[in-house]
Amino acid sequence: MTKELIELRVNGRTHQLASEPNRLLLDVLRQDLGLTGSKRGCDDSSCGACAVLIDGVPMLACTMLAASCQGAEITTVEGIASEGALNAIQKAYGEWGGSQCGYCTPGFMITVKHLLENNPEPTEDEIRRALSGNLCRCTGYVQMFDAIKAAIRAEQESER
Amino acid sequence: MSDFATIGKPTAMIDSAQKATGQGKYTDDIALPGLLIGKILHSPHPHARIVRLDSSRAELLEGVVCVVTGKDAPNKYGILPVGHDETALAIDRVRYVGDNVACVVAIDEASAERALDLIDVEYELLPAYFDPEEAMKAERDLIHDSRPHNVEKEYHHVFGDPERGLSEADIVHEARYLANEVTHAAMEPHSTIAAFEIDSQTGQPGRLTVWSSTQVPYYLQHTLAAVLEMAMPQVRVIKPLVGGGFGGKSEVIPLEVIAAVAARKAKAPVKITYTREEVFWAHRGRPRTIVDLKIGAKRDGRISAVSARVVQDGGAYCSYGVVTILYSGALLGALYDIPHIRFDGYRVLTNKPACGAMRGHGTVNVRFALECALDEIAARLQLDPAELRRHNLLQPPCVTVNGLRVLSYGLPECMEMVVERSQWRQRRGKLASGRTEKRARGFGLACSHYVSGAANAIIRSDMPHSTVNIKVDRDGAVTVYTGAAEIGQGSSTITAQVVAEVLGCCLGRVRIVSGDSDVTPVDLGSYSSRVTFMSGNAAMRAAESILNQLLAAAARRMGCDPDELAIHDEIIFRRDEAHKASAGAWSMSFDQAIICAIENFGALSASGWYSPPAEARGGSYKGAGVGPSPAYSYSAQVAEVEVDEETGHVTVLNIWAAHDCGRALNPVAVEGQVIGSVWMGLGQALQEEMIWKDGLIMNPGLLGYASPSSAESPHVEAIIVESVDPEGPFGAKEAGEGSLAATIPAIANAIYDAVGVRLNEAPFTPERVLAALRAKDKTHRPGTEHDAATTPNRFREHGGALRISGKGQQRHESDAIHVQQAERGDQ
Ligand code: FES
Ligand code: FES
Numbered sequence: 006m007t008k009e010l011i012e013l014r015v016n017g018r019t020h021q022l023a024s025e026p027n028r029l030l031l032d033v034l035r036q037d038l039g040l041t042g043s044k045r046g047c048d049d050s051s052c053g054a055c056a057v058l059i060d061g062v063p064m065l066a067c068t069m070l071a072a073s074c075q076g077a078e079i080t081t082v083e084g085i086a087s088e089g090a091l092n093a094i095q096k097a098y099g100e101w102g103g104s105q106c107g108y109c110t111p112g113f114m115i116t117v118k119h120l121l122e123n124n125p126e127p128t129e130d131e132i133r134r135a136l137s138g139n140l141c142r143c144t145g146y147v148q149m150f151d152a153i154k155a156a157i158r159a160e161q162e163s164e165r
Numbered sequence: 166m167s168d169f170a171t172i173g174k175p176t177a178m179i180d181s182a183q184k185a186t187g188q189g190k191y192t193d194d195i196a197l198p199g200l201l202i203g204k205i206l207h208s209p210h211p212h213a214r215i216v217r218l219d220s221s222r223a224e225l226l227e228g229v230v231c232v233v234t235g236k237d238a239p240n241k242y243g244i245l246p247v248g249h250d251e252t253a254l255a256i257d258r259v260r261y262v263g264d265n266v267a268c269v270v271a272i273d274e275a276s277a278e279r280a281l282d283l284i285d286v287e288y289e290l291l292p293a294y295f296d297p298e299e300a301m302k303a304e305r306d307l308i309h310d311s312r313p314h315n316v317e318k319e320y321h322h323v324f325g326d327p328e329r330g331l332s333e334a335d336i337v338h339e340a341r342y343l344a345n346e347v348t349h350a351a352m353e354p355h356s357t358i359a360a361f362e363i364d365s366q367t368g369q370p371g372r373l374t375v376w377s378s379t380q381v382p383y384y385l386q387h388t389l390a391a392v393l394e395m396a397m398p399q400v401r402v403i404k405p406l407v408g409g410g411f412g413g414k415s416e417v418i419p420l421e422v423i424a425a426v427a428a429r430k431a432k433a434p435v436k437i438t439y440t441r442e443e444v445f446w447a448h449r450g451r452p453r454t455i456v457d458l459k460i461g462a463k464r465d466g467r468i469s470a471v472s473a474r475v476v477q478d479g480g481a482y483c484s485y486g487v488v489t490i491l492y493s494g495a496l497l498g499a500l501y502d503i504p505h506i507r508f509d510g511y512r513v514l515t516n517k518p519a520c521g522a523m524r525g526h527g528t529v530n531v532r533f534a535l536e537c538a539l540d541e542i543a544a545r546l547q548l549d550p551a552e553l554r555r556h557n558l559l560q561p562p563c564v565t566v567n568g569l570r571v572l573s574y575g576l577p578e579c580m581e582m583v584v585e586r587s588q589w590r591q592r593r594g595k596l597a598s599g600r601t602e603k604r605a606r607g608f609g610l611a612c613s614h615y616v617s618g619a620a621n622a623i624i625r626s627d628m629p630h631s632t633v634n635i636k637v638d639r640d641g642a643v644t645v646y647t648g649a650a651e652i653g654q655g656s657s658t659i660t661a662q663v664v665a666e667v668l669g670c671c672l673g674r675v676r677i678v679s680g681d682s683d684v685t686p687v688d689l690g691s692y693s694s695r696v697t698f699m700s701g702n703a704a705m706r707a708a709e710s711i712l713n714q715l716l717a718a719a720a721r722r723m724g725c726d727p728d729e730l731a732i733h734d735e736i737i738f739r740r741d742e743a744h745k746a747s748a749g750a751w752s753m754s755f756d757q758a759i760i761c762a763i764e765n766f767g768a769l770s771a772s773g774w775y776s777p778p779a780e781a782r783g784g785s786y787k788g789a790g791v792g793p794s795p796a797y798s799y800s801a802q803v804a805e806v807e808v809d810e811e812t813g814h815v816t817v818l819n820i821w822a823a824h825d826c827g828r829a830l831n832p833v834a835v836e837g838q839v840i841g842s843v844w845m846g847l848g849q850a851l852q853e854e855m856i857w858k859d860g861l862i863m864n865p866g867l868l869g870y871a872s873p874s875s876a877e878s879p880h881v882e883a884i885i886v887e888s889v890d891p892e893g894p895f896g897a898k899e900a901g902e903g904s905l906a907a908t909i910p911a912i913a914n915a916i917y918d919a920v921g922v923r924l925n926e927a928p929f930t931p932e933r934v935l936a937a938l939r940a941k942d943k944t945h946r947p948g949t950e951h952d953a954a955t956t957p958n959r960f961r962e963h964g965g966a967l968r969i970s971g972k973g974q975q976r977h978e979s980d981a982i983h984v985q986q987a988e989r990g991d992q
Contacts, residue, residue, distance in 0.1 A: 035194070036196070039196075040187075041187070041190065041191075041193075041194035042186070042187020042188070043187070044191070044352075044353070044408070045193070045354070046352045046353070046354070046408075046441065046867070047441040047866060047867045047868075048440050048441045048442055048866065049441070049866050049867070049868055051866060051867040051868040052352065052441075052867050054352060081187065082185075082186065082187035083186065083187050083188075085186070086186050091182055091185060091186070095182065095185035095186065096185075098181065098184075098185050099177035099178060099181030099182060099185065100175070100177050100833070101833065102177075102178075102833040102834065102836065102837035104178075104181060104184045104185060105178075105409070105653040105654065105655070105837055105841065106184075106351070106352065106353065106406070106407060106408045106409040106410075106652060106653025107180070107181070107183070107184025107185070107189060107406065107408070107653065108191065108351075108352040108353040108406075108408025108409060108653075109352050109408075110184045110185055111185075111187045114185060114187075132875075133875045133876050133878075134876055136874075136875040136876075137874040137875050137876040138874075139875070140352065140867060140872065140874065141352065141875075142349075142350055142351055142352050142409050142411070142845075142872065143352075143409050143653050143837075143841050144837060144840065144841050144844075145840040145841045145842075145843060145844030145845075145878060145881055146844070146875040146878045147840050147844075147878070147880065147881050148833075148836075148837055148840065149875070150875075
């Protein structure tokens with residue numbers, strides 16, 4: 006298949022690259038741009054490990070064509086840390102054991118970021134539902150709920 | 166509470182920032198210049214002879230570099246010395262759908278995939294066996310010619326006098342239990358990269374470096390050397406971050422060997438990453454297990470004997486099979502004091518992917534049977550299930566009837582904790598009355614245990630099970646070299662904590678270098694929950710030796726005896742003058758002490774190692790080597806469930822899980838392991854099941870194989886019980902697997918409490934629950950507590966389904982016939 010020139014805006018930077026039109030965003034991010042933070046956990050869009058934000062909305066990079074994301078603002082897990090430091094949720098994930106093997110964590114970071122931006126004080130039920138598209142095989146999720154609540158508290162305190 | 170500085174403090178994993186930012190590299194994230202991609206051609210047939218294999222058309226395709234077949238790596242291997250029955254790619258026969266036939270190496274995935282279709286393979290189909298009890302009848306077309314009746318291994322153990330024990334019993338409970346096949350489904354699919362260096366002397370491919378998602382780097386190195394006929398120092402194994410294992414990465418997986426062989430043939434680095442579907446085909450999960458159980462008990466609840474007949478559907482290769490079947494017998498032992506045990510175990514071959522080790526290896530399905538049976542006995546004796554278990558506790562220190570040594574035993578406290586926290590006494594058996602519409606609630610209790618590492622190595626040898634090296638140089642960094650495989654359980658963090666505690670330094674000073682066979686000493690790997698115990702002990706000893714050198718140097722400078730010194734918070738001070746800790750002559754900083762020591766002895770280095778003591782290595786009967794451990798963890802759980810009697814749907818509302826982990830070196834990590842373990846048990850209890858049809862997996866994806874999501878995961882309260890083991894590092898024991906086995910029977914027992922039916926087949930899917938409820942309604946006569954109608958006598962109609970014509974006793978007898986035949990065949 007012949008390559009075409011596409012332009013992707015990822016984590017605030019614009020990249021021009023030649024790519025076959027049928028390539029998936031996940032492959033382009035991981036293989037062409039070296040942004041391996043987004044993971045592949047399945048073949049059928051069921052795990053959420055590949056989640057990225059497209060114009061602020063969590064999407065599965067394994068089911069999107071890279072070419073179709075031109076003109077959009079893509080945020081991967083690499084774009085989430087705040088100025089080289091962990092943001093509140095990343096820190097809380099460590100402290101509360103929200104990630105064990107960490108393979109699902111990038112996908113969760115994306116989902117949680119979106120959740121907290123749109124609903125700064127979610128109930129436990131809202132957290133559970135928001136996270137239900139991301140699978141984690143290690144933790145049993147309880148620690149993530151705790152981490153999210155702790156991150157919210159930390160944010161509130163820093164605002165005061 | 167002892168005053169430790171680092172031990173026992175909730176500590177974030179030292180690599181958690183890497184994981185949360187996406188910086189951490191897993192195998193598939195690594196790219197090398199000129200990296201080629203390998204794609205494997207799998208067998209479409211469950212059992213067939215390969216008559217012809219022609220890859221010439223594929224080789225001509227643009228972008229294809231080479232095609233690797235069985236001829237390129239004919240040496241057999243297997244994780245167990247007694248089970249070398251695999252080749253990386255089929256030589257002349259395929260034994261399951263998904264067996265590996267050839268591998269295309271190409272410049273990219275698309276070319277490799279196209280080429281797969283161009284490989285011509287002609288098969289001659291052979292009869293296939295999907296059901297273990299059918300497979301045991303086979304006389305010909307055996308799956309492996311050397312295994313008559315397709316029995317990989319059978320064991321018949323008798324400890325004490327089970328016949329007498331049963332005859333002395335006041336009641337005997339007998340039932341068949343069945344647990345279906347489940348898989349690890351670790352989030353990271355298996356991946357391997359292999360690359361050869363050119364040897365400067367010969368100009369030929371020389372050393373091999375393999376990056377792999379493995380729990381057992383050392384065994385991988387060992388196997389690669391054997392299969393590729395290379396010397397072990399010529400093989401380097403690097404273990405990047407691993408995205409979960411749960412046993413699925415605890416043996417050499419075909420793609421690891423294939424990648425190495427392919428890299429040699431292609432003369433370039435090769436990466437192979439399984440698709441999720443391939444992970445399911447290759448899975449090596451927990452085998453479908455049939456347990457026929459007979460338990461005798463006295464009127465007071467004392468167990469007088471246990472007799473178990475266990476049949477495991479092992480799949481097409483041995484894998485860990487011999488160990489799996491032995492574990493299922495051995496671990497009948499060290500939880501309760503059972504005076505007489507009979508165990509008849511059969512590991513049977515079938516034409517499905519090999520089953521291997523999975524979290525709670527071997528013990529989970531038998532524990533499900535036993536803990537449900539105890540509940541039934543309690544009901545018949547009208548005893549509280551917790552009370553019944555209390556009548557059967559071990560009295561440590563002791564050696565069980567099957568030769569397992571128990572020194573620390575926190576089970577009584579675990580039971581106490583869950584009974585109290587769940588308000589067991591107040592709430593059990595009383596919830597059904599408070600039911601709403603057609604929903605009933607119930608409470609169930611169960612216990613479990615697990616080894617803190619196998620006392621005997623897989624490859625028999627006298628080398629240490631774990632070794633840790635430490636180097637302290639002028640930069641002041643404490644660099645720890647460990648071969649322990651961090652796979653998400655937190656082993657690197659624990660090692661760092663142990664070293665920091667012993668040295669009295671801060672955690673930030675400790676750097677962990679792990680999982681690179683060129684740099685780190687041999688550790689047997691992350692399996693059987695051995696790392697904290699064994700690697701922890703090794704780290705402790707290495708750190709103690711560094712500490713001695715530091716104190717000797719400091720003492721010389723301070724003009725005192727090393728024994729007079731202590732270290733705390735990076736300050737070395739004279740014990741007797743502790744109050745002057747900050748005053749110059751009486752104290753010294755950690756950095757100063759390092760400089761003194763280096764001036765005296767050069768850079769500090771030390772090695773520590775651990776091997777389980779001889780007393781912990783088990784009895785002398787055949788198979789005694791599996792089951793013994795230097796220490797056992799204990800767990801008790803109470804589950805609260807709600808059963809919808811209209812749909813059969815079971816919701817788990819709460820689980821209280823108490824776990825005796827010896828000492829919790831890092832409470833966050835311990836709780837994380839306990840909750841994760843309970844959660845995985847919940848999946849097996851309610852919904853996870855590999856569904857087979859004629860040797861094909863019907864649900865080879867994370868959608869079809871539905872583990873519980875965050876929306877349906879109950880609240881799990883992890884309760885840490887510390888028994889402080891005399892031989893564990895700082896008293897620690899395992900925490901990674903022991904809890905899992907209690908969850909399934911706790912839920913089964915809770916379902917009984919809620920709606921009065923016994924689910925003897927796991928998972929307890931809505932259809933099975935509904936079937937049991939209907940059977941009860943039809944046949945339930947007041948006063949009969951247990952009804953045969955709910956025993957699984959018919960199993961779901963999918964391939965590998967147990968085509969059972971009779972049940973219970975009847976079945977037993979017909980099986981006995983095969984056994985006799987098998988024995989005759991042997992002679
Ligand atoms: S990789 Fe699983 S959803 Fe995208
Ligand atoms: S931490 Fe391993 S999958 Fe979530």
